[in-house]
Amino acid sequence: MMSDTDAGAEEATGTATAPITSAATVVNVLLVDFHHKFGPVVEYSINPIAGETARDGKVKLPDEWKHLPFLALPDGLHNHEEDVTYFTLPALCEASGDDGVKGDDTNADAPGELLQQQQRPRVYGVAVSRQIQTQDLQTSDAHVTRNTVLKAICVISTTPAFTTITNALRPCTSVLFDQRDFTNKAILHDLEASLNRSLASSTIADIVATQDFGLTEWLYRLRYVLMQVYKLMLLQKKILVCDTSGATPASSLSRLALALASLLPGALDGATTQTTTASRAAKAKNQGDNGSHAPPMQAPSSSSSSSSSSSTTRSQLSDEMTALLEASIAAFTHQQEQVWLETGEMQRTMQSPSSTPSSSTPSQQQHGRQGGQVVQAAEGSDDRSGDDEDDVLSSFSSRVRRMNVRLLCPYPGLLRLFPHACLQQADELRGSHFLACPTNMMMVRSDFLHPDVVLDLSKKPTLKFMEPGLKAKASLSTPDLRFIDQLVSSVRKREVGSSGDGESGYAGGDEHIRHSFHTYLLQAAICADTARAHATKANLDRLADFNWDWFAAWRSTVPYARWCHYSDAVLSVYHLRPCDLEASRLHVCAGALQVADVGRRFRQLTTTQLGAERTEAASQRFRATVDQSEKALSEAYEASKKGIASAVSSIRSWWGSVSNQQRPAPSATASSQQQSQTRAKQLSDDASEHGESHA
Incomplete structure (x- = not known):
């Protein structure tokens, strides 16, 4: 472990990322x-x-x-x-x-x-x-x-x-x-x-x-239940994962707990920076008390009290976060200036009498900030995507660190997470929120630990809600259902080898699933921060894509309050919020209602809302009905196919016979006409001969 002297030297030199590269x-x-x-x-x-x-x-x-x-x-x-x-x-x-x-x-x-x-x-x-x-x-x-x-x-x-x-x-x-x-x-x-x-x-x-915890297998097996447990984890609920039949070994339960934890930024990777974070916080506190902490950048203030407040708040931000925010703000300001210059040049060109409108006018919208108001500005489609400022603004790692979504993790450093819980930890589990995976049958009883929700893996995975009203908070919205279906589809494509890149590929793997859930939490934080800054109807409607009942419960958690304190600290120092540097402020799967969403809702209802017994019985009845109907329809189709073919053949033969009877053959008609002409000629010759003889 790192001593206080080493930590102080590390902070003085600004190498805040040293714990990430040090050996275990x-x-x-x-x-x-x-x-x-x-x-x-x-x-x-x-x-x-x-x-x-x-x-x-x-x-x-x-x-x-x-x-x-x-x-x-x-x-x-x-x-x-x-x-x-x-x-x-x-x-x-x-x-x-x-x-x-x-x-x-x-x-x-x-x-x-x-x-x-x-x-x-x-x-x-x-x-x-x-x-x-x-x-x-x-x-x-x-x-x-x-x-x-x-x-x-x-x-x-x-x-x-x-x-x-x-x-x-x-x-x-x-x-x-x-x-x-x-x-x-x-x-x-x-x-x-x-x-x-x-x-x-x-x-x-x-x-x-x-880390390999079998995340793809758990996603394919749990599906919508996995998403519900993920959102319940963010609510800091007492979650008990068990197998009431006792067939699941402790290794599978432990892997599931760690797989769920890996979906939260700051759970596994946050464990590597605890020592340095502690020493840095203590050093920053001491420097703040002594007044010796130099501000990273001079922010404008209207009074001495606001300046003192900004200096105190600025001291709470780490050197790494301060550098990232300054680089992001500089890149965002440069981007705005470029957009405004391009917009002004385009307007002057269009107003010129000798110019014609260009078909390559910018069409993308960029959220800017001017005078405390969010404005819409056109974004050019030039080759600035490779610049450093664009990397700071658009790279996923920079966005995650700038929004500081690690503060939203309910299990920082796997705290309050029990991949394997023993009976001797019962008193510790009763104290606060947890995610525990016991194998002792006594701990599985709902009246022993009094959990808020129980995930039972016996037979078909089922969620049992013990807290009143929690079921509505854990309900998935339509964009949530799309999110899970897209991940399941990518896993299925990866299994059949049709990912399109000729190999197992990134899509559908554990790292892709973790990245997708991290993006989900990042977008939820951006939408929440945007609604806090500008409580308009459009911004509040975006929160409904995450289930408004869930968001209302999320606002009352300790990690959310800690994260809001960070956002307010950034606002007091830099006069903007972290969300103002983001272009996308929507749910990862936001969009209009589609016909496929009806099927998603029906599948989610049958798998998570009806319960294990009713769902299994309904599934058996449905499968039996489908099998019987398929057999009956197949037999009826084959019989009708034969009957129709026979009827068509009979009709064709009858129509042919009728046509032959009503219409004489061409050869017979010609011969009869010839015979009639021959007889008429013979009669004419006989009549002439008879007249001559009579004369």
């Missing part, structure tokens, strides 16, 4: 055992824990880590050959390099307590557990009294490199169990050295970006 480190590697008297205990650790080492087959743990053995050995492990759990713990004072913050997270909703917990670093654990028959062991300890031995190898790291650690931990656990001798613990030391080398060769940003 392994704090400890533990061997957890299920003791027949004490239950799960830490049997061995390669490094002392708070100065304690193994005594009598177990290591004494500090209060901050008292739940670690129960998190490493999940309930129901005897039902699976192998299982994986992920969890977070507060960093010990020795590991964090400061005095730390004592206590648990029971009062996380209080702004002061939440700020202290965010400033305190956390560590991240990955445990792979297995079981082996006692008779298969070459050597066994005296406390082994059961038929099976349950053990787990646990790695504690300072960064959430869950996927990387799991890939290295699985084969190591297999080797440990295959040697059938747990007294040889040299493999644990080899694992620490190997992980440190592996993590040192990659940056933290790369490690976080390459």
Whole structure:
């Protein structure tokens, strides 16, 4: 971890992004055992824990880590050959390099307590557990009294490199169990050295970006339910994810929790900057109190009180955010000047009597700010897209940092997120909002933890709302349904190999899904900030695309208030809000109602509104009806096809016979006429001969 001296030097030099590129480190590697008297205990650790080492087959743990053995050995492990759990713990004072913050997270909703917990670093654990028959062991300890031995190898790291650690931990656990001798613990030391080398060769940003939690599979399975859970997470609700049938292992539940957390900017990537953020906040506070913080840029003020307020507010912004805002404002001002110059030149050209209107007049609209009012200005279609100012304004990373949407994350650094929750954490879970994934059947009961909503993964994933009125807040709008359908369609295209780029491609992958949800939250923040700045009917109507009931509940959350404080701070210093630098201020899937939206609403109703039993029964009846109707229609079609063909053939033959009877053949008519002429000629000749003879 970083000391205060290093953090101060880092801030003085302005390298605020150093934690993103620093290498991750392994704090400890533990061997957890299920003791027949004490239950799960830490049997061995390669490094002392708070100065304690193994005594009598177990290591004494500090209060901050008292739940670690129960998190490493999940309930129901005897039902699976192998299982994986992920969890977070507060960093010990020795590991964090400061005095730390004592206590648990029971009062996380209080702004002061939440700020202290965010400033305190956390560590991240990955445990792979297995079981082996006692008779298969070459050597066994005296406390082994059961038929099976349950053990787990646990790695504690300072960064959430869950996927990387799991890939290295699985084969190591297999080797440990295959040697059938747990007294040889040299493999644990080899694992620490190997992980440190592996993590040192990659940056933290790369490690976080390459996390694989099966997000595409969860999206394809949950669909609309995933979107509802995502919006409930933003409302800071108590969300319980479980499987009432007990068939889902802890590894799947943990991966789902981390997959949901990866959809929020600041959950996984925010964990890497906690130490530097804490030191920077403390240093800024001290400098603000001493009055020695130099303002980054001189802002106009009308009085000494407003100047003092601006200076105090400016000191709350980090150096990195200040530099980004100044660059964005400079680029935006340059862009406005270029647009105004082009507009004036176009007007002069059109007013000239010798000129003709050009077909290449600018058509795109750019939101500008002049005198505190939002105006519409034409934007030229020149080649300035590659300039630095355009990159600052339009690049996604700059937009996310400028809007500071990380403040909207309800689980900064995975705080209040429990990828695997044990029974011993019940008191901690009852205190505040959470997203927990327990495997203990007692915790699954709705009257034990009193959650606001329960996501049951047994059979068909279903949401059960416990809080009155929460169902309306979690209802999805039509643009939300389009958003999910587009993601599901991209995943389906990627699976069938028709992405269009000749390979698996970016679209439909985990990174694409995470980017889409980050964009969703970014656009929601832009629409909210725009409505706060200019409460017009058009701006308020844009919020309805996110479900007005959900937005009204979102405004009452602590992250939203923290983010509004940041927006107001930017306004007081730079006299504009972050949303004023944005061109797009709509829902990511905004648009007029279409015919396809009716089908989306019907699918969402049948999958999320009717409930599991009614939906399954209705689906079975519908499938049976469709099968019977299809069979009946097929038989009727084949029969009618044969009947129609036979009738057409009969009609054709009848009509041919009638036509032949009514119309004589051409050859017969000609011969009869010839015969008549021959007979007439013969009669004429006979009459002439008879007349001559009579004379």
